[in-house]
Amino acid sequence: MKVRILVSFKDSVLDPQGQTIKNALHTLGYQSVKEARQGKVFELELEKTSEEEARKLVPEIARKVLANPIIEKYTWQIIQDE
Amino acid sequence: MKFGVVMFPGSNCDYDTFYVLKEVIGRDTVLLWHKDHDLQGVDVVVLPGGFSYGDYLRSGAIARFSPLMQEVKTFAGAGGHVVGICNGFQILLELGLLPGAMLRNKDLKFLCQFVHIRIENGHTDFTRAGKKGQILKIPIAHFDGNYYAPDKVIKDIRRNGQVVFRYCNADGRRTDEANVNGSLDGIAGLMNTQGNVMGMMPHPERASEALLGSEDGQIIFRSLIEAIERKRRISRCP
Numbered sequence: 001m002k003v004r005i006l007v008s009f010k011d012s013v014l015d016p017q018g019q020t021i022k023n024a025l026h027t028l029g030y031q032s033v034k035e036a037r038q039g040k041v042f043e044l045e046l047e048k049t050s051e052e053e054a055r056k057l058v059p060e061i062a063r064k065v066l067a068n069p070i071i072e073k074y075t076w077q078i079i080q081d082e
Numbered sequence: 083m084k085f086g087v088v089m090f091p092g093s094n095c096d097y098d099t100f101y102v103l104k105e106v107i108g109r110d111t112v113l114l115w116h117k118d119h120d121l122q123g124v125d126v127v128v129l130p131g132g133f134s135y136g137d138y139l140r141s142g143a144i145a146r147f148s149p150l151m152q153e154v155k156t157f158a159g160a161g162g163h164v165v166g167i168c169n170g171f172q173i174l175l176e177l178g179l180l181p182g183a184m185l186r187n188k189d190l191k192f193l194c195q196f197v198h199i200r201i202e203n204g205h206t207d208f209t210r211a212g213k214k215g216q217i218l219k220i221p222i223a224h225f226d227g228n229y230y231a232p233d234k235v236i237k238d239i240r241r242n243g244q245v246v247f248r249y250c251n252a253d254g255r256r257t258d259e260a261n262v263n264g265s266l267d268g269i270a271g272l273m274n275t276q277g278n279v280m281g282m283m284p285h286p287e288r289a290s291e292a293l294l295g296s297e298d299g300q301i302i303f304r305s306l307i308e309a310i311e312r313k314r315r316i317s318r319c320p
Contacts, residue, residue: 013230016190068140068176070183071230 001046002080003058007067008039042066043079054078083310085111085303086124088154088170090145095131095167099287103128106290107303116148125310126163127154129170131223131285141184141226142172151177163207163306164279168224171271171281179279180272181239182231187224188264194223196295197262199247199270199284200254206246206273207309208280211301217254218247218298220284222262227283229265229272236267246280247271 009015015037022036044061046054062074085103089096096113104111112122121127134145145151151173158164158179166174174180187193196219204214212218231239239245247270251260261268263283271282286299 012232013185016186016188020190065143066139068143068183070232071185 001049001051001054001078003044003046003054003076004079005042005044005058005062005066005074005076006039007042007062007072007074008037009071010073013071040066051078083109083307084122084124085109085126085128086114086121087111087128087130088114088116088150089130090116090132090134090148092134092136093130093132093169095169095285095287099128099130099167102287102290102299103303107300107307109307114150116145116150118150119153121150121153121157126165126306127157129154129164129166129173130287131168131170134169134173137169137226140172140176142169142174142176145169145173146177155179158274158279161276161278163310165208165302165306166279166281167285167287168222168227168283171283172226174279174281180274180281181235182229182266182272184226185228185230185264186226187228187262192223192225193227193262194221195262196221196289197270197284198250198252198254198260199282200250200256202245202248203243205243206277206280206305208246208271208273208302208305210308211304215254216301217250217252218284218289218301219252219296220286220289220299221296222284223288224263224283227263227265229263229267229269229283231266239269239272240267242275244273244275245269245271246273247282247284 018037025033067074087100201216248268249261273280286302289296289299
């Protein structure tokens with residue numbers, strides 16, 4: 001099974017890279033862009049893992065390693081079944 | 083009295099730190115390999131600057147899983163002194179030995195320059211050779227030095243006197259301009275509540291010889307020596 005995890009800054013944390021991207025988009029004339037946030041994407045291929053096991057495992061990995069819970073949040077989804 | 087400097091793949095201030103402690107300060111110093119489990123009986127563990135594991139994932143995020151770091155955690159838990167410099171500070175944050183996290187510098191630039199920092203607490207094992215309010219000139223070299231912690235944590239840190247250094251200008255005043263990386267509350271150095279673990283972004287090992295423009299960094303190392311020798315004298319008393 002393949003899972004995709006998206007890690008990004010919490011809303012309460014300033015994201016200077018996202019702001020810079022937003023400013024660049026405005027310079028290019030995309031005035032409708034109200035907000036831009038930058039994040040990281042991880043894809044993990046899990047062996048011999050049921051969906052139920054993945055629901056336990058992936059958040060654990062995300063909290064422990066992929067995201068720093070002090071500044072970051074994460075979402076995840078299964079992108080490919082066995 | 084023995085210092086240990088930890089080497090991770092990607093550390094690049096390990097030998098500078100080793101040299102200063104051994105040759106300039108003149109104390110027994112060993113290099114500790116991150117894959118070992120043995121702290122070799124050191125009194126102080128120094129996590130040096132650099133780019134451990136290429137700063138992959140987040141600065142310091144991978145180094146914290148090194149075998150030796152589990153020993154460092156136990157050592158710190160038992161009251162052992164640990165100092166993290168730059169990347170070492172980032173590792174201590176990732177390891178959870180110090181509160182908070184590092185964000186990219188406010189102007190998204192890698193900063194490599196001399197800065198001034200002010201001793202905010204002169205009664206720590208890292209500053210006792212100096213005094214509160216003293217201004218130190220020490221260089222920084224980092225991309226992720228913009229200290230962040232949630233409001234509640236910042237309040238606790240302040241109340242407990244955990245802020246060791248703050249960025250300031252040459253006159254000792256705290257200004258937005260002097261806070262070059264945008265750190266919350268101007269925090270440049272921070273210790274744990276027990277007072278035995280400290281992280282700082284400026285590099286004291288690069289400011290320990292007059293030839294290099296400043297000797298102010300020696301204060302941190304000399305303070306540790308004072309603190310540990312004092313502890314030994316007290317424990318020897320019946």
